[in-house]
Amino acid sequence: MGAAVPIPNGRFLIVGGASLVGSASAELLLREGAREVIILDSFYQGSRDAIAHLAGDSRLKVAEGDVLRLPQLLAAARGIDGVLHLAAVMSLTMDRDPWLGLSVNIQGTHNVIEACCAAGVAKIVLASSTAAYGYGPGVAGELVETTPFHSAGAPPAAILYGASKIVAEQLCRDAYAKRGLDYVALRYATVYGERQHYRAANALFIIETHDRVHRGERPQVIGDGSETKHFVHVSDVARANAAALASEATDAVLNISGPAPVTTLQIVRLVTELAGKDLEPEHVAPDPRKVRLTSGGAWRLDHAAAERIIGWRPEVDMREGISRLIAWREASLSAAAP
Amino acid sequence: MGAAVPIPNGRFLIVGGASLVGSASAELLLREGAREVIILDSFYQGSRDAIAHLAGDSRLKVAEGDVLRLPQLLAAARGIDGVLHLAAVMSLTMDRDPWLGLSVNIQGTHNVIEACCAAGVAKIVLASSTAAYGYGPGVAGELVETTPFHSAGAPPAAILYGASKIVAEQLCRDAYAKRGLDYVALRYATVYGERQHYRAANALFIIETHDRVHRGERPQVIGDGSETKHFVHVSDVARANAAALASEATDAVLNISGPAPVTTLQIVRLVTELAGKDLEPEHVAPDPRKVRLTSGGAWRLDHAAAERIIGWRPEVDMREGISRLIAWREASLSAAAP
Numbered sequence: 001m002g003a004a005v006p007i008p009n010g011r012f013l014i015v016g017g018a019s020l021v022g023s024a025s026a027e028l029l030l031r032e033g034a035r036e037v038i039i040l041d042s043f044y045q046g047s048r049d050a051i052a053h054l055a056g057d058s059r060l061k062v063a064e065g066d067v068l069r070l071p072q073l074l075a076a077a078r079g080i081d082g083v084l085h086l087a088a089v090m091s092l093t094m095d096r097d098p099w100l101g102l103s104v105n106i107q108g109t110h111n112v113i114e115a116c117c118a119a120g121v122a123k124i125v126l127a128s129s130t131a132a133y134g135y136g137p138g139v140a141g142e143l144v145e146t147t148p149f150h151s152a153g154a155p156p157a158a159i160l161y162g163a164s165k166i167v168a169e170q171l172c173r174d175a176y177a178k179r180g181l182d183y184v185a186l187r188y189a190t191v192y193g194e195r196q197h198y199r200a201a202n203a204l205f206i207i208e209t210h211d212r213v214h215r216g217e218r219p220q221v222i223g224d225g226s227e228t229k230h231f232v233h234v235s236d237v238a239r240a241n242a243a244a245l246a247s248e249a250t251d252a253v254l255n256i257s258g259p260a261p262v263t264t265l266q267i268v269r270l271v272t273e274l275a276g277k278d279l280e281p282e283h284v285a286p287d288p289r290k291v292r293l294t295s296g297g298a299w300r301l302d303h304a305a306a307e308r309i310i311g312w313r314p315e316v317d318m319r320e321g322i323s324r325l326i327a328w329r330e331a332s333l334s335a336a337a338p
Numbered sequence: 339m340g341a342a343v344p345i346p347n348g349r350f351l352i353v354g355g356a357s358l359v360g361s362a363s364a365e366l367l368l369r370e371g372a373r374e375v376i377i378l379d380s381f382y383q384g385s386r387d388a389i390a391h392l393a394g395d396s397r398l399k400v401a402e403g404d405v406l407r408l409p410q411l412l413a414a415a416r417g418i419d420g421v422l423h424l425a426a427v428m429s430l431t432m433d434r435d436p437w438l439g440l441s442v443n444i445q446g447t448h449n450v451i452e453a454c455c456a457a458g459v460a461k462i463v464l465a466s467s468t469a470a471y472g473y474g475p476g477v478a479g480e481l482v483e484t485t486p487f488h489s490a491g492a493p494p495a496a497i498l499y500g501a502s503k504i505v506a507e508q509l510c511r512d513a514y515a516k517r518g519l520d521y522v523a524l525r526y527a528t529v530y531g532e533r534q535h536y537r538a539a540n541a542l543f544i545i546e547t548h549d550r551v552h553r554g555e556r557p558q559v560i561g562d563g564s565e566t567k568h569f570v571h572v573s574d575v576a577r578a579n580a581a582a583l584a585s586e587a588t589d590a591v592l593n594i595s596g597p598a599p600v601t602t603l604q605i606v607r608l609v610t611e612l613a614g615k616d617l618e619p620e621h622v623a624p625d626p627r628k629v630r631l632t633s634g635g636a637w638r639l640d641h642a643a644a645e646r647i648i649g650w651r652p653e654v655d656m657r658e659g660i661s662r663l664i665a666w667r668e669a670s671l672s673a674a675a676p
């Protein structure tokens with residue numbers, strides 16, 4: 001058994017915290033009684049808007065800092081009980097700049113681990129990804145934590161992203177074995193929800209559909225829309241992060257996915273319906289300039305191990321999650337309107 | 339079709355060339371009429387001994403330089419037609435220092451690619467590895483280039499090494515797609531042969547056995563010795579490197595393996611016999627402190643694609659290859675004796 005870091009009275013550092021997952025996780029940790037939550041972010045991808053709703057809580061500190069600069073991490077980790085390491089570059093950014101992506105995802109994780117070891121942090125929770133199963137025709141069926149990494153037929157950026165997450169997990173595992181740093185790596189499914197950004201290739205199915213139907217345009221579905229996707233609502237991810245910190249689990253890699261997979265056509269129909277629009281989707285061909293993350297056939301990201309090991313299971317289904325996302329977006333859009 | 343770089347009259351840079359594969363490749367390129375061969379090596383792992391037999395050929399230049407220092411690569415790549423990128427850290431070193439290993443294998447490859455693009459090099463041949471299929475119980479059967487990466491049950495260093503090779507391949511693929519740099523990545527099986535070193539976990543089965551039987555001690559076999567290994571003789575690897583340069587193949591990832599796999603017991607018996615010793619192997623338990631690269635059941639690294647795409651097939655079987663290795667070692671040991 002490893003270190004349990006209870007949330008009440010705990011001191012937490014969220015690296016890459018001015019983000020979709022970071023803001024929801026910070027909110028949950030504060031709500032559950034954390035003594036201190038430090039958000040460290042370079043604001044290269046993160047945004048102050050994502051954490052604006054938390055302002056005013058004196059237990060929250062926001063620091064500007066880059067995972068590629070070890071001294072900033074060393075300073076931020078001092079006196080911290082548990083670290084959530086979320087800072088990463090995803091496939092779309094990896095495609096534009098592979099070297100930046102590899103640096104942030106690999107050297108960044110290395111630096112965070114060094115800072116945790118130096119500061120005597122009890123536990124790190126790493127944001128890994130289902131990209132650790134890869135993409136392309138090989139990915140099908142029930143994906144469990146021992147499923148191998150498929151890459152045949154996938155774009156370079158997707159493979160680089162997936163491999164960078166495999167490396168990040170193993171850096172944690174190596175630090176656990178050699179230096180006793182407790183860790184849990186959570187392989188998030190596609191995260192969506194309030195404060196959604198445009199950087200995740202799969203979450204774009206939700207947000208781009210909402211953009212179109214909000215303007216009164218017909219939503220678009222690529223191909224026949226039968227492609228499987230598996231999402232997880234950001235509030236469930238925040239709960240998983242807290243559960244991983246608070247449990248005694250260590251040296252564990254766990255899938256974190258929503259109640260069930262969906263097809264792209266189902267997502268598009270659900271977003272259209274929940275936005276209150278009566279618009280028939282139009283089927284379009286894929287844009288060859290865009291990185292797409294496709295898999296072989298139907299697949300499902302099994303989360304039974306997370307339930308067994310950290311006592312977590314998802315609570316928010318796609319209907320509720322998309323409703324919440326749309327409510328947030330429409331409120332933001334109204335607030336921004338003149 | 340990509341650029342063919344004929345060996346006669348060609349100018350070549352071998353990065354990480356003061357090595358087992360580098361010395362054999364340089365020797366072959368010179369024998370086949372290359373105009374110039376530059377060996378760049380940091381001499382961190384490489385050694386001047388490995389290339390001493392090539393001294394005196396005025397077409398060969400040896401430069402000290404590190405793949406982590408881009409300016410040295412930029413200088414070395416000027417005027418070069420084809421680059422062999424061999425500089426890498428393997429599992430045993432990766433275990434001692436994961437960060438060094440990831441830096442050399444990933445940032446090093448990035449730097450070599452940048453130097454190739456800047457200097458207008460026509461083609462790069464990347465030394466990849468069968469580690470791209472991973473290790474552990476999942477690895478069994480016929481391994482073809484689309485076989486996924488298995489990691490469940492493997493030590494961190496082995497997974498980090500394999501993932502670093504997957505990343506290196508994809509960096510080449512990305513540079514090909516976006517900048518037109520022709521490349522062939524060769525997934526070498528375990529390389530063995532003259533000028534063998536002690537850094538490769540699997541090649542140790544040959545060299546450590548020879549060390550023992552040479553001293554008159556019984557050779558050791560881990561467990562029942564039924565574990566599959568697939569080797570390739572260094573002269574065949576040198577031929578594959580030359581074939582990849584000279585062919586029009588590009589954007590290709592190819593297995594490079596010997597005629598057939600063997601078991602660890604077969605290797606140990608063959609080394610003992612060819613060293614002229616009559617010693618029965620003793621079966622021992624694995625040393626838990628050592629990184630071991632084990633797989634599931636019987637497996638074979640298929641090299642049909644290499645034959646189809648670059649017209650290469652292995653010529654040296656284990657009996658001949660081990661004889662050559664032992665002849666070289668015994669000659670070196672006699673020369674070193676007072």
